[in-house]
Amino acid sequence: MASITVQIKRGSAELAVLTLLAEHTLHGYEIAKQIEAQTGGVLRFDMASLYPMLHRLERKSWVRAEWQTLPNGRRRRCYRLTASGRRQIAPLRAQWRAFFQALQSVTGFQNA
Amino acid sequence: MPDWKQIVRRNFPGLGVCSPELTEELATHLQDSYEALLSGGLPAEMAFQHTLGQIEDRGRVWLVIRFLQEELMTGFIHEAALPGLLTSAAACFFYWALALAHLTSRIVWLLGGQLPLWWWCLLPICGAMGAIL
Numbered sequence: 001m002a003s004i005t006v007q008i009k010r011g012s013a014e015l016a017v018l019t020l021l022a023e024h025t026l027h028g029y030e031i032a033k034q035i036e037a038q039t040g041g042v043l044r045f046d047m048a049s050l051y052p053m054l055h056r057l058e059r060k061s062w063v064r065a066e067w068q069t070l071p072n073g074r075r076r077r078c079y080r081l082t083a084s085g086r087r088q089i090a091p092l093r094a095q096w097r098a099f100f101q102a103l104q105s106v107t108g109f110q111n112a
Numbered sequence: 113m114p115d116w117k118q119i120v121r122r123n124f125p126g127l128g129v130c131s132p133e134l135t136e137e138l139a140t141h142l143q144d145s146y147e148a149l150l151s152g153g154l155p156a157e158m159a160f161q162h163t164l165g166q167i168e169d170r171g172r173v174w175l176v177i178r179f180l181q182e183e184l185m186t187g188f189i190h191e192a193a194l195p196g197l198l199t200s201a202a203a204c205f206f207y208w209a210l211a212l213a214h215l216t217s218r219i220v221w222l223l224g225g226q227l228p229l230w231w232w233c234l235l236p237i238c239g240a241m242g243a244i245l
Contacts, residue, residue, distance in 0.1 A: 028137060029144040047141060047166050048174035051134070055179075077137045 013053055015092040016043060018085055021063055025080040028054060054079060062088055114160055116142040123167045124176070142166065192240035199239025200232070 016035050020026065026034065031054070032045040057063045062085030068078050103109060116139035124135075142163050149159035165171060 027140070029141045032141075033148075046171065046174075047138060048171060048178050051138065051141075051175070052178035055134075074140065074143075075136065076140055077133070 012043070012096065013045070013049065014057065015089070015096060017053065017057065018062065018081060018089050018092065021079055021081040022086060022089060025078050027076040027078045031079070057085065061085075113143075114146065116140075116146070119164065120167065123172055138167070193236075195242065196236035196238075196240035199242070200235040203232075203235050 016039075017031060020031060020034055020038075028050055032050050036044050054063065054065070058065050058079070061082055063079045064082050065077050065079050067075050069075050117135055120135045120138045120142070145166065146159055146163040149162055150156065154162070167175065
């Protein structure tokens with residue numbers, strides 16, 4: 001499958017992460033792996049895109065991060081969605097839906 | 113087992129963007145990545161090199177640029193640039209209001225009736241400094 005351009009990836013990243021965190025509390029590595037797995041490798045986060053974005057979402061108070069210690073003693077910074085973050089999902093989805101509809105009307109592209 | 117914290121510190125020496133918390137977070141990510149490669153059957157040296165590649169060369173540059181970008185957008189713009197511009201705008205508005213009321217402030221009188229360019233240039237800087245302080 002052709003890879004999606006960087007700009008579109010960047011724009012869609014917040015929505016993907018927020019949607020994922022709406023279901024689970026996850027740490028950075030898990031977020032990257034789950035998105036990669038769920039999109040069949042089309043969306044792939046490297047560290048340089050993932051962590052600045054997570055910290056930005058945290059600053060916006062859309063996600064909250066807290067350190068959790070696993071039974072093996074290893075600490076992880078886990079992210080969970082806040083009420084404010086949850087409220088962002090619907091408008092972001094609407095924006096993306098409008099974007100795809102606009103693209104569809106121009107290109108004649110249809111979802112499979 | 114490589115000391116990923118040490119490796120992260122070595123790759124981002126003295127950078128404000130790399131706080132102790134962030135160092136630990138990046139290190140755990142690298143460790144997870146390394147362990148996943150090992151459990152996928154990759155030899156230790158290859159797994160190490162592959163993992164290291166995430167924070168070396170282009171990876172390191174992008175990570176620093178993106179964090180700086182975030183810092184500038186959230187820190188500098190909100191804390192300094194916007195207050196600076198607002199100060200300038202407020203000063204312009206005040207000056208215009210005084211001129212409309214045919215009032216000349218003392219500083220304008222001292223400067224011979226016209227505010228020089230350097231005065232206007234100082235305004236956003238003063239505003240930004242005020243906001244930071």
